[in-house]
Amino acid sequence: MPIFVPAAACLAIIIGLLTPADFRNLALQLPGVEEKSHMNHPDFRVNGRIIATLGAPNVEYAMVQLTADQQKQLLTDYPQTFTPAAGAWGAKGSTLIKLAVADPGAVRQAIHHAWTNRADVQVRKTSPRRVGIPSSKQ
Numbered sequence: 001m002p003i004f005v006p007a008a009a010c011l012a013i014i015i016g017l018l019t020p021a022d023f024r025n026l027a028l029q030l031p032g033v034e035e036k037s038h039m040n041h042p043d044f045r046v047n048g049r050i051i052a053t054l055g056a057p058n059v060e061y062a063m064v065q066l067t068a069d070q071q072k073q074l075l076t077d078y079p080q081t082f083t084p085a086a087g088a089w090g091a092k093g094s095t096l097i098k099l100a101v102a103d104p105g106a107v108r109q110a111i112h113h114a115w116t117n118r119a120d121v122q123v124r125k126t127s128p129r130r131v132g133i134p135s136s137k138q
Helices: 007-015 020-028 068-078 086-093 102-117
Strands: 034-038 040-046 049-054 061-065 082-084 095-097
Touching: 020 034, 020 040, 020 049, 020 102, 040 102, 049 082, 049 102, 061 102, 068 082, 068 095, 068 102, 086 095
Parallel strands: none
Antiparallel strands: 034 040, 040 049, 049 061, 061 095, 082 095
16 A cells, blocks of 8 residues: 655655754754743753744744854855844844755754753763754755
């Protein structure tokens, strides 16, 4: 019996787009990360601190909490994917990800940065070398 896969999912796989489910999987692959809820949308935490969210400002976006330097580098390398959040949050590293145009490898890198910024030393020792979806940018 054939397995049904929605056309949108096939297209996302073929051209490297990232879905909210992909983002969730990337975040939850990291040691110590748990999914909770904040302001009516999913968030991902390590040591009780938010590292990423899904669905804000709308369902087309995710957010990662980076340092200002990490944010600056990703904005330079992937301007179509990353943008600072509005106001003081964005100035402090809160970075929006437009999932529909996101490079999976860049998003994996961003989530890992956010995790590293928040995880304690014991949790970081269990870090995998690579997580998630292979990068389309070599």
